[in-house]
Amino acid sequence: MPSGSSVSGASLDLSRARFEVVYHLACPGTEVETRARDICIEQTVEFPESAIPNPEIREQIVGRILAIEALDAGRFEARIAYPVEAAGSELTQFVNLLFGNISLKPGVRLVRFEVPDALADLYPGPRFGRDGLRTLVGVTDRPLLCTAIKPMGLGPHELADLAHRLALGGIHLIKDDHGLADQVFCPFDERVALCSEAVSRANRETGGNALYLPNVTAPAGEIGRRAHFAKEAGAGGLLFCPGLAGLDAVRALAADDRLDLPILSHPAFQGGHCIHPDSGVSHGALFGQLNRMAGADATIFPNWGGRFSFTREACLDLVEGTVRPMGSIRPIFPVPAGGMRLDRVAEMCDFYGPDVILLIGGDLHANGRDLIDNCRQFSNLSQQA
Amino acid sequence: MPSGSSVSGASLDLSRARFEVVYHLACPGTEVETRARDICIEQTVEFPESAIPNPEIREQIVGRILAIEALDAGRFEARIAYPVEAAGSELTQFVNLLFGNISLKPGVRLVRFEVPDALADLYPGPRFGRDGLRTLVGVTDRPLLCTAIKPMGLGPHELADLAHRLALGGIHLIKDDHGLADQVFCPFDERVALCSEAVSRANRETGGNALYLPNVTAPAGEIGRRAHFAKEAGAGGLLFCPGLAGLDAVRALAADDRLDLPILSHPAFQGGHCIHPDSGVSHGALFGQLNRMAGADATIFPNWGGRFSFTREACLDLVEGTVRPMGSIRPIFPVPAGGMRLDRVAEMCDFYGPDVILLIGGDLHANGRDLIDNCRQFSNLSQQA
Numbered sequence: 001m002p003s004g005s006s007v008s009g010a011s012l013d014l015s016r017a018r019f020e021v022v023y024h025l026a027c028p029g030t031e032v033e034t035r036a037r038d039i040c041i042e043q044t045v046e047f048p049e050s051a052i053p054n055p056e057i058r059e060q061i062v063g064r065i066l067a068i069e070a071l072d073a074g075r076f077e078a079r080i081a082y083p084v085e086a087a088g089s090e091l092t093q094f095v096n097l098l099f100g101n102i103s104l105k106p107g108v109r110l111v112r113f114e115v116p117d118a119l120a121d122l123y124p125g126p127r128f129g130r131d132g133l134r135t136l137v138g139v140t141d142r143p144l145l146c147t148a149i150k151p152m153g154l155g156p157h158e159l160a161d162l163a164h165r166l167a168l169g170g171i172h173l174i175k176d177d178h179g180l181a182d183q184v185f186c187p188f189d190e191r192v193a194l195c196s197e198a199v200s201r202a203n204r205e206t207g208g209n210a211l212y213l214p215n216v217t218a219p220a221g222e223i224g225r226r227a228h229f230a231k232e233a234g235a236g237g238l239l240f241c242p243g244l245a246g247l248d249a250v251r252a253l254a255a256d257d258r259l260d261l262p263i264l265s266h267p268a269f270q271g272g273h274c275i276h277p278d279s280g281v282s283h284g285a286l287f288g289q290l291n292r293m294a295g296a297d298a299t300i301f302p303n304w305g306g307r308f309s310f311t312r313e314a315c316l317d318l319v320e321g322t323v324r325p326m327g328s329i330r331p332i333f334p335v336p337a338g339g340m341r342l343d344r345v346a347e348m349c350d351f352y353g354p355d356v357i358l359l360i361g362g363d364l365h366a367n368g369r370d371l372i373d374n375c376r377q378f379s380n381l382s383q384q385a
Numbered sequence: 386m387p388s389g390s391s392v393s394g395a396s397l398d399l400s401r402a403r404f405e406v407v408y409h410l411a412c413p414g415t416e417v418e419t420r421a422r423d424i425c426i427e428q429t430v431e432f433p434e435s436a437i438p439n440p441e442i443r444e445q446i447v448g449r450i451l452a453i454e455a456l457d458a459g460r461f462e463a464r465i466a467y468p469v470e471a472a473g474s475e476l477t478q479f480v481n482l483l484f485g486n487i488s489l490k491p492g493v494r495l496v497r498f499e500v501p502d503a504l505a506d507l508y509p510g511p512r513f514g515r516d517g518l519r520t521l522v523g524v525t526d527r528p529l530l531c532t533a534i535k536p537m538g539l540g541p542h543e544l545a546d547l548a549h550r551l552a553l554g555g556i557h558l559i560k561d562d563h564g565l566a567d568q569v570f571c572p573f574d575e576r577v578a579l580c581s582e583a584v585s586r587a588n589r590e591t592g593g594n595a596l597y598l599p600n601v602t603a604p605a606g607e608i609g610r611r612a613h614f615a616k617e618a619g620a621g622g623l624l625f626c627p628g629l630a631g632l633d634a635v636r637a638l639a640a641d642d643r644l645d646l647p648i649l650s651h652p653a654f655q656g657g658h659c660i661h662p663d664s665g666v667s668h669g670a671l672f673g674q675l676n677r678m679a680g681a682d683a684t685i686f687p688n689w690g691g692r693f694s695f696t697r698e699a700c701l702d703l704v705e706g707t708v709r710p711m712g713s714i715r716p717i718f719p720v721p722a723g724g725m726r727l728d729r730v731a732e733m734c735d736f737y738g739p740d741v742i743l744l745i746g747g748d749l750h751a752n753g754r755d756l757i758d759n760c761r762q763f764s765n766l767s768q769q770a
Contacts, residue, residue: 012538012570042692045536046562051750057538085569086537090604092629093566096653100563100629103656104693104723151430152471153397153442177431178485181478184470185397219475220605220637244477244485246631252605268481271488272657272665280657307427308489338489365436 120327129330150177167202169375211236243269254295288321302338505712514715535562552587554760596621628654639680673706687723
């Protein structure tokens with residue numbers, strides 16, 4: 001009995017709704033059709049085409065090439081459509097369908113994807129987004145200011161003192177350094193209680209609305225507990241590293257009505273996905289679109305010209321991903337960072353415009369002047385631009 | 386008041402226990418010291434060295450260069466030690482410390498890491514490992530056989546029929562295709578109930594111990610429910626994609642005494658971390674060491690010479706990571722896969738030796754012969770080698 005003959009005969013009846021994904025392929029022109037067809041198979045049935053047991057699967061499940069277009073030498077853009085039902089209703093399987101197995105192949109890059117209503121309706125996305133976050137901190141029409149409490153090694157009282165002064169200085173979002181977890185020298189609960197109180201106290205002193213965002217990147221069963229502890233303590237938002245603890249954990253935090261807190265995503269351990277231009281995931285798709293689908297309200301990334309290596313073009317692509325139409329999913333803030341300095345604020349404002357969160361860390365401490373004065377200078381510089 | 390002066394004066398008092406991480410750097414020889422020093426800072430304090438407020442942090446927290454050695458032209462090996470306390474007791478922060486921010490920089494690759502007892506004791510690792518998995522399926526001293534039920538698009542009854550025949554044919558581990566999640570055309574609960582029953586029935590017929598491993602890669606709050614549903618239904622193990630749902634979720638599954646099931650990890654969406662030889666994470670560290678620390682019992686990867694692009698050397702490095710001494714953490718099985726065919730079984734047995742799980746998918750269906758016969762041929766070939 002050939003293996004196909006045991007199929008029970010039940011047939012697929014999908015909605016025929018498909019969504020479109022754009023890949024860039026680096027290969028000789030003679031191979032591009034085969035490469036695109038390979039993606040259609042690899043990302044869905046992962047099965048020899050000739051052995052697919054029934055025609056409905058071939059027609060309804062296997063990806064479909066919509067178009068292939070030559071870019072520059074040896075590079076092509078392929079648009080492929082997948083059935084909405086193959087992505088299910090879960091972010092984990094959605095990412096798997098977009099780029100699961102083919103992440104293991106060089107020369108293919110996920111560039112962007114379209115989110116029709118049938119998909120977008122499954123993902124509420126960010127709870128606040130750009131407008132909501134502006135309302136929370138009470139700032140319209142200019143960049144928001146962000147910094148981190150650090151360095152690692154300071155204790156909770158020292159960090160709380162820093163947070164207090166940063167809020168006095170006019171910083172809107174004061175986040176944990178992403179290396180602050182729950183170490184013996186700085187336990188999460190103690191740090192978060194003290195820093196939340198310190199920022200609240202500064203807000204009472206200034207009449208401002210600074211938010212403290214503790215890092216809730218944590219073991220699987222602990223993320224929710226820390227987030228709720230933070231909420232109870234009066235934290236104003238959450239910092240999270242989806243590369244370390246999963247993109248879907250962002251979705252779970254964003255969906256939690258009892259939390260009702262904005263989420264700032266941090267790119268730790270996500271570099272491999274994006275730093276090679278001919279493979280991986282584009283900056284716009286990774287830090288923009290996927291973060292938005294998950295529910296982050298702002299997305300930290302290394303700005304061009306800092307300690308890291310992102311190009312101007314990559315940063316612009318990322319910004320495009322934060323705002324590209326995706327059903328009713330809100331636009332989110334880009335947060336360029338990574339060794340930014342006060343002397344680059346004007347340039348950053350010019351490059352990104354007003355819809356940006358500027359993140360400066362160490363440089364607020366490195367000028368030999370008072371920290372609060374440096375924060376005020378940061379604020380002034382961002383308003384002059 | 387300079388910002389440093391507000392530090393409360395509390396001083397660090399760490400154990401001084403450090404663990405060692407090996408990186409490869411691609412850069413000119415004139416830059417290698419600076420690059421290594423940069424890693425020491427970036428992965429810990431992420432702060433201008435001159436602004437670090439107290440000497441204890443500089444001495445106890447900042448990474449320490451143990452050695453730098455030239456490899457071939459333009460490549461260097463740097464060994465760096467970090468304080469055990471900076472990694473905390475959580476896998477998320479451990480990975481962050483190893484490679485969080487520097488993943489965003491080209492030309493640095495995490496090659497391997499040492500796990501002293503102070504760290505290993507925090508991570509029980511795989512519940513079964515190689516020996517435990519051999520005991521479960523009752524096979525000593527030869528390769529175990531694995532396959533997937535697919536293609537996506539078949540319904541639960543069709544997949545259960547496949548699973549039954551694969552078990553009759555002598556396959557030891559019958560896993561869900563990693564694209565099977567909880568889609569409308571193949572709901573998780575129905576599939577898992579039927580396939581578990583089908584494999585149990587086959588075991589009663591053959592006297593064998595085939596395991597069915599459903600894919601429990603799922604949204605954050607759903608992983609545990611699916612795993613426990615699978616356990617109740619009689620599944621013999623779990624398939625999980627840490628690249629999609631987080632490495633720490635593997636740890637949570639492995640730590641769950643009520644589950645007590647072996648875990649097979651799948652590399653979906655992890656390609657970016659490893660496919661470029663001068664950046665990212667080595668195959669041994671990513672698929673071997675990190676999977677083991679998390680608690681996977683076997684690690685699927687694309688074999689050389691298949692549909693993907695891993696080299697022979699990468700595969701050998703990966704195998705080394707599955708067995709490298711790591712405290713009391715057990716060795717796990719490498720599972721080479723990705724377009725493997727019956728006509729390569731002898732070669733794979735020769736290359737990997739007996740301590741391997743051979744995974745063949747589509748080729749069991751593609752030979753125009755009976756599926757059960759193909760499975761038996763697979764088994765015979767693996768025993769002749």
